[in-house]
Amino acid sequence: MARLMGIDPGLRFTGWGVIDVHGNRLRHVADGVIATDNNDSVPHRLKFLHDALTLLFQEHRPDEAAVEETYVNRNGTATLKLGYARGVALLAPALAGITVAEYGAMGVKQAVVGTGGASKEQVQFMLTRLLRLKSVPQPTDAADGVAAALACVMSAGIPRIDGFGAVREPSRARSTSSAGSRGITAPVRCWRRLLPTVG
Secondary structure, eight states, X not given: OEEEEEEEOOSSEEEEEEEEEETTEEEEEEEEEEEOOTTSOHHHHHHHHHHHHHHHHHHHOOXXXXXXXXXXXXXXXXXXXXXXXXXXXXXXXXXXXXXXXXXXXXXXXXXXXXXXXXOHHHHHHHHHHHXXXXXXXXXXXXXXXXXXXXXXXXXXXXXXXOTTXXXXXXXXXXXXXXXXXXXOOOOOHXXXXXXXXXX
């Protein structure tokens, strides 16, 4: 069995989600949001985020952490603060000895839904199907954290888990080499390291 934690970083709210992978089955373990106080200084808020993540790692003991990449905002100050939070989200698991994988927002959508242009509602729908949840994790930051964890599983070039929790053929990521060849599967280190016998 492997345990993955997804993290959707933000200075105000950082969403997180934990899933277990056992053979070809997925299980939702926990999810939530780390909220910092707007009245605190940025250094104190970053320390609070680091300490909270560290406690979550100690509680859930994930084998791997998947961190969603932040997008560039037109507000330079907001983008900078978001970058601070992402730095903490990358550093905290590394300090805990946990391997970290990074995924862009479009990469998460591509992995979970099958298209990088999927809407948030489509991603949330797939979360409930894949993990057999009665409702979408709330708030949405928590759902984004769960999606990041799922991306670590679903983006690998190996049999994927369908909406009923069963294995189906992979939707392979393709790239084009200088020679024009196609169909090259991009490896996903986290999944292959955790479950080398799958596929």
